[in-house]
Amino acid sequence: MTLPATIGDIETDFYCELTRSGLITLNGPDSDTFLQGQLTIDIPSLQSSQARRAAHCDFKGKAWSLPLVLRLQDGIGLSLNKSSLAMTLAQLNKYGVFSKTDIVDSSDSFRQFIARGQAVEAWIAGRFDSVPSSSLNCVSNDDGAVISTDFDDAVYHLILTNEAAASLSKSLADADIHHYDENVSEALHIRAGIPDVSDDNVNEFVPQMMNVQALNAIDFGKGCYMGQEVVARTRYLGKNKRAAYVFCVPESLSVKADSLVEKQLGENWRRGGSIIRRAVLGDETWLMAVLNNDTRDEDVFRIKDTTSPTFSCQSLPYSVEQETNNVRGRS
Numbered sequence: 001m002t003l004p005a006t007i008g009d010i011e012t013d014f015y016c017e018l019t020r021s022g023l024i025t026l027n028g029p030d031s032d033t034f035l036q037g038q039l040t041i042d043i044p045s046l047q048s049s050q051a052r053r054a055a056h057c058d059f060k061g062k063a064w065s066l067p068l069v070l071r072l073q074d075g076i077g078l079s080l081n082k083s084s085l086a087m088t089l090a091q092l093n094k095y096g097v098f099s100k101t102d103i104v105d106s107s108d109s110f111r112q113f114i115a116r117g118q119a120v121e122a123w124i125a126g127r128f129d130s131v132p133s134s135s136l137n138c139v140s141n142d143d144g145a146v147i148s149t150d151f152d153d154a155v156y157h158l159i160l161t162n163e164a165a166a167s168l169s170k171s172l173a174d175a176d177i178h179h180y181d182e183n184v185s186e187a188l189h190i191r192a193g194i195p196d197v198s199d200d201n202v203n204e205f206v207p208q209m210m211n212v213q214a215l216n217a218i219d220f221g222k223g224c225y226m227g228q229e230v231v232a233r234t235r236y237l238g239k240n241k242r243a244a245y246v247f248c249v250p251e252s253l254s255v256k257a258d259s260l261v262e263k264q265l266g267e268n269w270r271r272g273g274s275i276i277r278r279a280v281l282g283d284e285t286w287l288m289a290v291l292n293n294d295t296r297d298e299d300v301f302r303i304k305d306t307t308s309p310t311f312s313c314q315s316l317p318y319s320v321e322q323e324t325n326n327v328r329g330r331s
Contacts, residue, residue, distance in 0.1 A: 001016070001179050001180060001181045002178065002179070002180060002181065003180065003181050003183060003184070003280075003281050003282045004180070004184065004281055004282060005281065005282040005283040005284065006281060006282070006283055006284040007184075007187050007188070007191060007248075007281065007284065007286070009282075010180070010184060010188075011178040012116065012117060013116060013117025013118065013119060013120070013175075013177050013178060014115065014116055014117065014177060014178040014179070014180050014184070015113055015114065015115035015116075015117075015120065015168075015172050015177055015178070015179060015180070016113065016114060016115075016179065016180040016181060016182050016184050016185050017111060017112070017113050017182065018112040018113060018114065018157075018182060018185060019182055020081060020082055020083075020182060020198075021079055021080065021081060021082065021112045022079075022080060022081070022082040022085040022105065022107035023077055023078065023079055023080075023105075023106045023107050023109075023110050023112070023159065024067070024077070024078040024080070024085065024088065024089055024092070024103065024104065024105060024106065025072060025073075025075050025076070025077050025078075025102075025103075025104050025106040026075055026076045026077075026078075026092075026101050026102065026103050026104075027073075027074065027075035027076075027101065027102045027104075028075075028099070028100045028101035028102050029100050029101075030099040030100040030101045031075060031076050031099075031101040032044050032076070033099070034095075034096055034099040034101050035069075035076060036222070036223065036225065037095075037223075037224060037225050037226065038056060038091075038092065038095065038225055038226055039054040039055065039056055039067075039069065039225060040054050040055045040056075040057070040207060040212070040217060040218040040219065040225065040227075040228075040231065041053075041054040041069065041217060041218070041219050041222070042219045042221075042222045043069075043076070046069065046070075046071065046076075047071070048071040048138070048140065049137060049138055049139070050070075050136055050137060050138055051068055051069060051070040051136045051138045051145075051147045051157075052068070052069050052070075052136065052216070052217065053066065053067075053068055053069070053136075053150075053194075053212070053215045053216070053217035054066070054067055054068075054069050054217050054218075055207040055212050055217060055218065055227075055231075056078075056088050056091070056092075056226070057206075057207065057225075057226050057227030057230075057231065058091075058203060058226060058227060059226055059227055060227065060230055061206045061207070061227035061228075061229070061230025061231050061234065062203045062204060062205060062206060062227070063197050063202075063203070063204075063205055063206070063207050063210070063212075064084060064087045064088045064091060064197070064202060064203055065078075065080045065081065065084035065085070065087065065088040065197050065202070066080065066081075066084075066195060066196055066197050066207075066210070066212065066217070067079060067080040067088070068080070068147070068157070070138050070140070070145055070147065070159075071138070071140065071145075072140060072144070072145055072159065073140070073142065073144075077106075077145070077159065079112060079157075079159060080197075081196050081197060081198040082107065083198040083199050083202070084197045084198055084202050085105065085107070087202050087203065089103065089105055095226075109161065109162065110144060110159055110160060110161060110162070110165075111160055111162060111165035112157070112158065112159050112160070113157070113158045113160070113165070113168065114149065114155055114156065114157050114158070114184075114185045114188070115155070115156055115158060115168075115172070115177075116152070116154055116155045116156065117177060119171065119172060119175040119177055120156060120172065120177070121156075123167075123168055123171045123172070124139075124146050124156065124158075127141075127143050127164060127167070128140070128141055128143070128146055129141075131146070131156075132146055132147060132148035132156065133148060133153065134148060134153060135148060135149075135150045135153060136148065136149075136150050142161075143160060143161055143163075143164035144158065144159045144160040144161050144164055144165075145158075145159045146158050146159075147159075149188075150192070150194070150215070151188050151189060151191070151192030151194060152188065152192075155188065183279045183280055183281060184279075184281070185279075186277065186278070186279030186286070187279035187281060187284075187286045189277065189279075190246055190277050190278075190279055190286040190287070190288045191246065191248075191286060191314075192317055193211060193214070193215075193244070193246055193288070193316045193317055193318060194215065195210035195211060195212065195244050195276055195277060195288060196276060196277050197210075197276070198257070198276075198277075199257040199258065200257060200258045200274075201274060201276050204274070205242075205276075205290055206227075206230060206231065206234055206240065207231060208231070208234050208235065208240045208243075208320075209240060209242040209243065209244070209290050210244045210276060210290060211243055211244045211316070211318070211320050213235070213320075214316075214318040214319065214320050215318075218231060218235075220232060220235060240293065241292060241293055242273070242290050242291065242292055242293055243290070243291065243293040243295070243320045244276065244288055244289065244290050244291075245288070245289055245290075245291050245295055245313045245314075245316070246286070246287070246288050246313065246314040246316060247261075247286070247287040247288075247289070247301065247311050247312070247313060247314060248284060248285075248286055248287075248311070248314055249284065249285040249286075249287065249309055249311045250283065250284060250309075251283070251284070251285060251309055252280055252281065252282060252283055252284065252285060253280060253285040253303065253309075254280075255275065255278045255280065255285065255287065255303065259275045259278070259303055259304065260272070260273065260274055260275065260303070260304040261273055261274075261275060261287070261289050261291070261301045261302065261303055261304065262301060262302055262303075262304050263291075263295075263299055263300070263301055264299070264300040264301070264302070264310070269302065271304070272289065272291050272292075272295075272301050273289045273290045273291035273292070274289060274290050275287055275288070275289045275303075276288050276289060276290055289301075293320065295313060296313075297312060297313055297315070298312060299312060299313065300312055301313075
């Protein structure tokens with residue numbers, strides 16, 4: 001595996017395995033109704049041809065995880081960070097004991113990749129008959145599922161059985177496709193403003209503090225679910241004072257999972273916020289951090305306990321503004 005110097009140096013044809021991602025599967029007649037009371041999106045309306053991002057929260061609205069949700073092998077799959085999987089699995093099992101649904105950590109039965117290029121599309125077409133063609137469009141069969149990512153329609157997220165994954169790996173190796181470290185996937189997600197919950201950030205932030213609403217990952221008109229009162233109040237009463245921001249630092253940095261960023265105020269520095277996602281390339285570091293939502297493009301930041309480099313926010317590819325009129329919002 002290799003790393004490009006910068007995100008602009010990523011080859012047209014590439015793949016990387018998502019070793020930090022795990023998979024929870026739910027199978028049984030009550031799976032839809034059970035998850036409807038757990039996640040921020042409307043599960044019964046989820047089509048087999050479309051994946052969706054969602055949040056899984058506690059009753060205070062703090063997110064345990066931010067899964068990618070899809071129909072998978074006659075059940076439902078939740079692709080999520082392995083470091084948040086244990087908490088989400090425990091909470092789902094806690095509340096799922098009275099529902100007819102089997103909730104399983106299926107991480108060892110599937111492998112996950114992101115990939116791009118003609119060889120990838122040829123393999124997908126051969127195993128799935130068609131190639132997904134728009135944001136979060138999904139095709140699936142007994143081999144697993146392929147999703148067109150929401151950060152680049154031409155990059156695919158593959159969730160494959162071990163047998164199908166072995167076939168893909170051999171096919172791409174035979175085609176001499178660039179095999180990148182997983183930091184490439186992280187960098188692409190961060191540049192697109194896609195948050196994640198992992199490590200010390202599990203159960204720390206309300207979804208809107210991580211821009212989840214901007215990714216169509218909250219259905220405000222659905223019925224009750226864990227944390228709904230807080231999530232709704234955050235929107236309709238304008239209670240949210242934080243948002244996630246993206247940084248690109250033109251150096252390869254060592255960034256720990258619990259690192260913080262500081263904001264410059266004159267000659268002094270004060271706490272800016274928590275880093276929730278990070279990616280280190282050859283000559284570039286990508287960061288996503290939760291900060292006060294009055295942060296400006298010209299504000300200067302640094303990683304806590306370092307003196308350099310300093311950096312400023314990148315432009316987000318979406319708006320984080322929310323409607324706060326509760327009458328209009330609930331209509």
